[in-house]
Amino acid sequence: MATPILVWVPTFTLFGILIVLGVIEWGSLPIPSWLRFGVGIPLIVAGNVIVWSEVAQFGIAQTGGAKGTLRTSGMYRYSRNPQYAADIAMIIGWIVLCASSGAALVGFAGIAVLITAPFAEEPWLEEQYGSPFENYRAKVRRFL
Numbered sequence: 199m200a201t202p203i204l205v206w207v208p209t210f211t212l213f214g215i216l217i218v219l220g221v222i223e224w225g226s227l228p229i230p231s232w233l234r235f236g237v238g239i240p241l242i243v244a245g246n247v248i249v250w251s252e253v254a255q256f257g258i259a260q261t262g263g264a265k266g267t268l269r270t271s272g273m274y275r276y277s278r279n280p281q282y283a284a285d286i287a288m289i290i291g292w293i294v295l296c297a298s299s300g301a302a303l304v305g306f307a308g309i310a311v312l313i314t315a316p317f318a319e320e321p322w323l324e325e326q327y328g329s330p331f332e333n334y335r336a337k338v339r340r341f342l
Contacts, residue, residue, distance in 0.1 A: 209285070212308045216289065219304060220296030227297040234295050241291025248273055248284035268327045270334050276342070278334070282312045283341045316340055 255272055273280035289305045289312075323331045 216301050219300035220298045223298035223300045225297050226299050229297040238291045238295025241287045245284040245288030279316050
């Protein structure tokens with residue numbers, strides 16, 4: 199029960215801070231509007247589609263780290279961490295869209311955490327799922 203809370207509370211807190219900073223400092227970076235809206239919005243939309251479709255497949259508890267089955271289908275055929283990759287896309291999209299220096303600073307720190315998180319999770323996955331996870335890891339890239 200605690201694991202989903204430890205995952206979801208920091209995730210929603212990070213995105214909440216990014217939204218607030220982005221709105222407060224909207225347009226403080228010199229990013230052209232065509233780039234802001236042409237790249238930022240598609241990254242945010244694509245990231246949300248991937249994250250929430252995988253949450254729907256996994257369920258809230260397993261998405262948050264509860265033990266379940268090893269998932270290798272859907273977006274997991276292409277990436278061992280599609281939700282992290284999608285979260286990174288959403289953060290980059292928001293940074294570009296809002297063009298906020300504060301959101302960029304916090305966002306890049308969040309991206310660093312998302313990039314390193316799989317290194318902490320993979321020993322647990324190997325322990326839980328053994329050779330099926332090892333075989334999966336050998337075939338599928340960490341991100342893209």
